[in-house]
Amino acid sequence: MTLTVLIADDEPNILVSLEFMLRREGHRILTAHDGTEALDLIRRERPALVLMDATMPGLTGFEVCEAVRADPSIAGTRILMLSAKARPTDIARGLGAGADAYVTKPFSAAELLERVRGLLT
Amino acid sequence: MTGGADRAPLWQEEAVAALVHELRTPVTTIRALSEMMLDAPDMDGSERQGFLSIIAAESQRLGRLVDEVMDAARLGSDEAELQLGPVDLGGLLREAARLAAPLLAGKDARIALELPAGPVAVRGDCDRLLQVLLNLLSNAAKMVPGQGGRITVSLETGSEAVIRIRDNGPGIPPGQHEAVFQPFRRLGPQGTRPPGTGLGLPISRRIVEGHGGTLVAEPAEGACFVIRLPVPPTEGSA
Numbered sequence: 436m437t438l439t440v441l442i443a444d445d446e447p448n449i450l451v452s453l454e455f456m457l458r459r460e461g462h463r464i465l466t467a468h469d470g471t472e473a474l475d476l477i478r479r480e481r482p483a484l485v486l487m488d489a490t491m492p493g494l495t496g497f498e499v500c501e502a503v504r505a506d507p508s509i510a511g512t513r514i515l516m517l518s519a520k521a522r523p524t525d526i527a528r529g530l531g532a533g534a535d536a537y538v539t540k541p542f543s544a545a546e547l548l549e550r551v552r553g554l555l556t
Numbered sequence: 557m558t559g560g561a562d563r564a565p566l567w568q569e570e571a572v573a574a575l576v577h578e579l580r581t582p583v584t585t586i587r588a589l590s591e592m593m594l595d596a597p598d599m600d601g602s603e604r605q606g607f608l609s610i611i612a613a614e615s616q617r618l619g620r621l622v623d624e625v626m627d628a629a630r631l632g633s634d635e636a637e638l639q640l641g642p643v644d645l646g647g648l649l650r651e652a653a654r655l656a657a658p659l660l661a662g663k664d665a666r667i668a669l670e671l672p673a674g675p676v677a678v679r680g681d682c683d684r685l686l687q688v689l690l691n692l693l694s695n696a697a698k699m700v701p702g703q704g705g706r707i708t709v710s711l712e713t714g715s716e717a718v719i720r721i722r723d724n725g726p727g728i729p730p731g732q733h734e735a736v737f738q739p740f741r742r743l744g745p746q747g748t749r750p751p752g753t754g755l756g757l758p759i760s761r762r763i764v765e766g767h768g769g770t771l772v773a774e775p776a777e778g779a780c781f782v783i784r785l786p787v788p789p790t791e792g793s794a
Binding site for chain 2: 448449452453455456459470490519520521533539540542544545547554
């Protein structure tokens, strides 16, 4: 079954990498370059999973996460937060905002795919 | 007593955290793409070429970051001796504009010079001042629109020499005119992050201050950076 996955990051090369990786998994991929665009796409397209950078312009990943959890129509969206912020307080903040998983950059492609598969089962 | 303060490190703990953040991004891309290429031997040739160019570009970005970190560290130490000599600012601005012109390739944009007729002499480090001008011009070149882009470089002189580099890009967000000089604070319109290492402006300010001058961003249509340099007394007046 084809699932829709949204990838949101303000670094275009990271978007390219993630898009390739997840397209090979057979998913339909949407991309957003900032938090506002990401939240808009989540509301319109209802992706099964969102991979989202924590520090994006517009709305941050944390803010998008909180907005998703506060909106009953999309609150069930799975969210994997990606971040170069790797301190325990950053991870706690991401999970506290409602992310299902928090993966720090640089990540291994294999490890990230494991997490994605885990969230989509 | 102020020698130490003048030579304060360009960055503190917060900036080191920002540096680590900047390093993680290209490393993430290089690692993810190279691992995927290893895992996908069936990848088609054009996709492989595309990924290799991204890896090369991200490696170059890491290299630039390392160079600029070293440069910034040197400027914060006693080794950062400026090689002072007579510099004609008009000539230096013409040279900077000539060197920066290729940065506008692919855009309908140009650099306009508004210079006084005669030479404007200051004492300075020619290479370091050129570094500052090229940094400001390359920032402007990134920000000007693709159609009708315009960078204006002007020089006025009196008790001090005043260089203004203005562009007709989106400008600096309100209230951020000082923040752009913080290491790794790349600020674009609506919170976007323009390309760059995030060290060019703090390094440039440190160089200008080393000349006894100032570098500030002034509120304007587009971005406007202003360098003020002391002009030595003319010969015969001493």
